[in-house]
Amino acid sequence: MLLAMMGYTAVLFASITVLRGDMIGADWLRILVAISPVFPALYGLHAMIVFIRSMDEFNRAVIAEATMISAGAVAFISFAYAFAQQATDLLPEITLIWVLPAIIGGQGIAACFVRGRYR
Structure with missing residues (x-):
């Protein structure tokens, strides 16, 4: 994951630099x-x-339920x-770039509640 995020960061900054530099016409x-x-x-x-495949069934179930709650809520x-905006x-x-962070953040919050329900 660390390599993926380092690669993401490097490619993000490179793409922004290229796009702002107006080096591409097409x-x-x-x-x-x-x-x-x-x-x-x-x-x-x-x-x-x-990583999720390496978890036991309980943790997989918590992650799956939290992800479904988050995706549904978002x-x-x-x-x-x-509807309200119209x-x-x-x-x-609100642009679409916020959908993925909202789902990931919501999944983290929902996982706390789902896990707490089983204690």
């Missing part, structure tokens, strides 16, 4: 550079899967927010 190439940090992050996903909160100009637009 839109399809700019898109490829913009999404390039996702590739080392996929290695991080692989590391998480390997989905329904964003669904409700979108109804008024008071709410700011």
Whole structure:
């Protein structure tokens, strides 16, 4: 995971530098550079899967339940927010870049509650 996050950080800064430098003219190439940090992050996903597979059944069940709670909460909160945002100009637009951090953060919080329920 450490290697994946170091790679992600390096590719992120490199892609931002390239995109801000306006070195690329073709839109399809700019898109490829913009999404390039996702590739080392996929290695991080692989590391998480390997780690979860090494856990016992109880911990896997806690992680699975917490992830489902988090994904459901983020989905329904964003669904409700979108309806509210369409109804008024008071709410700011929230970009999709916040979905993954919200799910991961929510999973961590939900895992505390799920694990505490079994104590």
